Amino acid sequence: MHYGGDYNPEQWPEEVWPEDIARMQEAGVTMVSLGIFSWARIQPSEHEFDFDWLDRIIDLLHDGGIAVDLATATASPPPWATVAYPEMLAADENGTPYWHGSRQHYAPSSPAYRRLATELVTRIAGRYADHPAVVLWHVNNEYGCHLNVDYSDAARDAFRGWLEKRYGSVDALNEAWGTMFWSQRYGSFAEVFPPRHAPYSHNPGQLLDYRRFTSDMLLECYRMERDIIRAAGATQPVTTNFMGAFKPVNYSQWAPELDVISDDLYPDPNDPEGFREGAFHGDLMRSLKPGTPWLLMEQASNAVNWRPSNAPKAPGQLAAQSMQAVARGADGVLFFQWRQSRAGAEKFHSGMLPHAGTQTRTWREVVALGGELGRLQDLPADDGSARVALLLDWENWWAIENPDHPTSLDYLSLVRGWYDAAHRLHVQVDILPPTAGLAQYDVVLAPHLYLMTGESAGNLTAFVEQGGHLLVTAFSDVVDGNDRFRSGGFGTQVRDLLGVVVEDFGALVAPGSAGPGQQHAQVAGDGFGFAGSFLAEEAHVVDAVVLASFDGGRQHGGPALTSRRHGAGTAYYLATVPDDDGARQVLEHLFAAAKVRPVLEGLPPMVEAIRRGPLLTVINHAAEPVRVAVQGRDVLAESVVREVTLEPFGYALVRPDR
DSSP states (O other): OEEEEEEOGGGSOGGGHHHHHHHHHHHTOOEEEEOTTOHHHHOSBTTBOOOHHHHHHHHHHHHTTOEEEEEOOOSSOOHHHHHHOGGGBOBOTTSOBOOSSSSOOBOTTOHHHHHHHHHHHHHHHHHHTTOTTEEEEEOSSSTTSSOOOOOSHHHHHHHHHHHHHHHSSHHHHHHHHTTTGGGOOOSSGGGOOOOOSOSSOOOHHHHHHHHHHHHHHHHHHHHHHHHHHHHTTOOSOEEOEEOSSOTTSOHHHHGGGOSSOEEEOOOOTTOTTHHHHHHHHHHHHHHHSTTSOEEEEEOOSSOOSSSSSOOOOOTTHHHHHHHHHHHTTEEEEEESOSBOOSSSTTTTSOOSBOTTOSSSHHHHHHHHHHHHHHTOOSOOOOOOOOOEEEEOOHHHHHHHTSSSSSSOOOHHHHHHHHHHHHHHTTOOEEEEOTTSOOTTOSEEEETTOSBOOHHHHHHHHHHHHTTOEEEEESSOSOBOTTSOBOTTSSSTTTHHHHTEEEEEOOBOOOTTOOSSSOOEEEEEETTEEEEEEEEEOEEEESSOEEEEEEOSSTTTTSEEEEEEEETTEEEEEEOEEEOHHHHHHHHHHHHHHHTOOOSSTTOOTTEEEEEETTEEEEEEOSSSOEEEEEEEEETTTTEEEEEEEEOTTOEEEEEEOO
8 A cells, every 4th residue: 555645855955855754754655756847857958967866865765665656757848948949839729839837838749849758758767767666657747637738730740640540531531520511621631730719610520539639649648658668677567647537638548558547636625525526536547447456646635726715624534535545446545745845836735744844733644544554454456346337438528528519518527417326325336438348237327428439339239138227318329430420310329229219409508597498307207206407308219118208398298218128138218417316316216127236225425335345445524423334344443343433534444244
């Protein structure tokens, strides 16, 4: 179990370093991430490298029993680099450069950036590949976080090459994008530009491909650095830090390229439901690389600095959020950062060692957590026991949030709505792409797969045929992989599976929007009664059972929720976006039909229970103490329990009797 955080010794006089290591030992720190933003310190000018300071701190850490997650330092090029090579600067959609003075201002496709990054990483990897302190390599940092789309000339040139490789000919490109519309037809790839600032809407196929291209360019940078590390003879695992469900970067495509998944997580302490964000992050990270423990690479020890109001964490919240990650498969808990900065844009961001020193609640909680994590030994791996899968598809995300649709949908919030509903029912969920293996699951939730490939449709159909319960929701199976309608109408690939034909989408005014228009569609049926929003699809049943219908409004009497037996399983179709209570009703129906039970029965809504193999973790996120019946051996208390009392943000890790 790794414990620690980002360490930036270059920000401090060298006489502070021994004190840092002594405090790390006191806190139970086992590993620090080193060198993430050290490019300017390692390479003061193009032809000058200074590794002496880095040698000294790595040796000091090693002598102190603290391992190193060594970064490649490529996340923020120094000023000398962009002054000498301004073509490496990224640009916005107007072509205006992003200047140095912040971070992540480089164009990922820039040959100049890649050359300089190659030279830097080659030097670092060659020097430290065999150092006994280095147990992990940390490539770049939070790819795409602040600058997730680049429109520079370097991107223009790389995009043309990417398109030529993807399509082979400009005629194939024209067909995929439908460029006869608005006289957009291209005569050569040299006529294609990034979707820069334009008078009106861009071509949706171009927008979708530019999202693919952007994620691919960042992935090329990661692979480039990883391969340099491997070529130097380094055998340690290699990672880069993800950021939960982050739209610009297709993590499901990236995950096989990482030895270890790592994640940065910053839920808002002001949000009483923020712990569900942490749960979602953890389940996504675990699902990206099943069976392999992951790392919580960054979190805040207390307040952050970048929200309009930066609330501190409540007493105990730091540990509760950390144990939530451990329960969901993390084998490491780290923070940004070790020592709170004295200067710079993030000086108000909390650290493990606060600016106010060791006589603080933050420090006491950091030390206490380190002690508890140090007692966790031989944690079981995830055993694949989740019986529910929630589908999340990055390419669909990019396509469904293109403009000019019947209604504007926030895909992640819709996916999260289903996740949160399952979480409130205390049912554990894996989060997968729609092409993943589904045989182990009893229920699959497939919300709003607007872009549904033939492979995905076939996978979902096979899941139902083999006995699964599948939920397909509104605005699904609308376009192909190029964001074009298929011939034959909507839902053509799952029409026979669902037994329902969608004729139109019945857009509603978004909830809370001003102005006239229908905001909600009431849904009623035996055991169902809830409000739907955004869409009330106009459909007719061919071969399905109507479980609930629209009650009032434009689609009055039309099917709102249907089911159809197919093979050994059942496919459900929901023609609207339900409110929270509606999502609960629908899931309770599915879970009962599939005989899916909660992780632990009878829990209050603000208490969560998670299984990691045989280990059961219960966490109280409420403001009042709760008592939870659970039998087994309390791992931290080292005692047999039949019931645990959890204070606010209290938790227990129990190995059940059975």
